[in-house]
Amino acid sequence: xxxxxxxxxxxxxxxxxxxxxxxxxxxxxxxxxxxxxxxxxxxxxxxxxxxxxxxxxxxxxxxxxxxxxxxxxxxxxxxxxxxxxxxxxxxxxxxxxxxxxxxxxxxxxx
Amino acid sequence: xxxxxxxxxxxxxxxxxxxxxxxxxxxxxxxxxxxxxxxxxxxxxxxxxxxxxxxxxxxxxxxxxxxxxxxxxxxxxxxxxxxxxxxxxxxxxxxxxxxxxxxxxxxxxx
DNA sequence: TTAGTTTATTGCAATATTACGATGAATAGT
DNA sequence: ACTATTCATCGTAATATTGCAATAAACTAA
Numbered sequence: 001x002x003x004x005x006x007x008x009x010x011x012x013x014x015x016x017x018x019x020x021x022x023x024x025x026x027x028x029x030x031x032x033x034x035x036x037x038x039x040x041x042x043x044x045x046x047x048x049x050x051x052x053x054x055x056x057x058x059x060x061x062x063x064x065x066x067x068x069x070x071x072x073x074x075x076x077x078x079x080x081x082x083x084x085x086x087x088x089x090x091x092x093x094x095x096x097x098x099x100x101x102x103x104x105x106x107x108x109x110x
Numbered sequence: 111x112x113x114x115x116x117x118x119x120x121x122x123x124x125x126x127x128x129x130x131x132x133x134x135x136x137x138x139x140x141x142x143x144x145x146x147x148x149x150x151x152x153x154x155x156x157x158x159x160x161x162x163x164x165x166x167x168x169x170x171x172x173x174x175x176x177x178x179x180x181x182x183x184x185x186x187x188x189x190x191x192x193x194x195x196x197x198x199x200x201x202x203x204x205x206x207x208x209x210x211x212x213x214x215x216x217x218x219x220x
Numbered sequence: 221t222t223a224g225t226t227t228a229t230t231g232c233a234a235t236a237t238t239a240c241g242a243t244g245a246a247t248a249g250t
Numbered sequence: 251a252c253t254a255t256t257c258a259t260c261g262t263a264a265t266a267t268t269g270c271a272a273t274a275a276a277c278t279a280a
Contacts, residue, residue: 003237003264003266008161013140016139017136020130021134023134024128024130025268026119027115029126029127030123033208052115055227056269060268076225076276096206096209099198113234115269162238163239188256
């Protein structure tokens with residue numbers, strides 16, 4: 001069907017999945033890394049930096065914006081994007097907690 | 111096209127995306143959480159626990175296994191799954207490093 | 221106003237993902 | 251051998267994602 005049955009999972013499980021999903025594409029990873037590297041609002045040069053067509057980049061930015069991970073401010077003809085640090089912190093907390101589940105208790109298995 | 115252009119990204123970017131992608135579905139989040147909760151090999155009851163049809167669960171397990179996050183050992187008629195702690199550690203390290211990018215340097219932006 | 225610049229949106233094609241019924245393969249118990 | 255159980259695979263339908271050309275929208279500068 002291609003349609004995720006979100007209703008049978010918890011809110012937290014769906015949120016973790018949503019955050020992870022948006023990172024689950026190398027173009028979006030590259031965009032986020034670039035925004036972090038410059039550590040300022042980036043106006044325009046994302047298309048040449050990443051190497052995908054402008055509509056494609058725009059679409060990836062839209063998804064990142066939709067989750068709130070980046071925010072864009074209009075600056076003349078161009079739009080400047082940067083990380084939303086608050087939302088990034090929320091994501092980091094959720095994913096870290098998921099990744100930090102205890103690995104060690106049981107050693108006599110597998 | 112529906113086809114990711116992996117060749118224009120770095121190996122690390124693709125790996126981060128691949129790990130994140132597999133977590134990017136609530137069923138797989140639920141499966142992993144359940145395996146952690148029990149902290150032992152789980153034989154069989156994943157289907158009833160998660161609430162999706164058996165072929166669907168089997169497919170999600172296959173993806174988790176393909177990335178090496180879980181391993182399954184045949185135990186009579188059933189197959190027992192558990193977290194591959196070593197691989198989990200690798201993923202945790204990669205994603206944590208990505209999430210820990212410095213947020214603080216520049217405060218006079220956005 | 222006109223032309224140039226930059227980003228968003230639309231429309232489309234190709235591929236991927238999600239889900240499940242039906243079936244197959246392997247084993248255990250009788 | 252027969253049956254039941256469990257998991258994997260196949261086939262299929264529905265939806266989602268990725269990518270880009272074409273176009274629109276919004277602003278700047280002359």
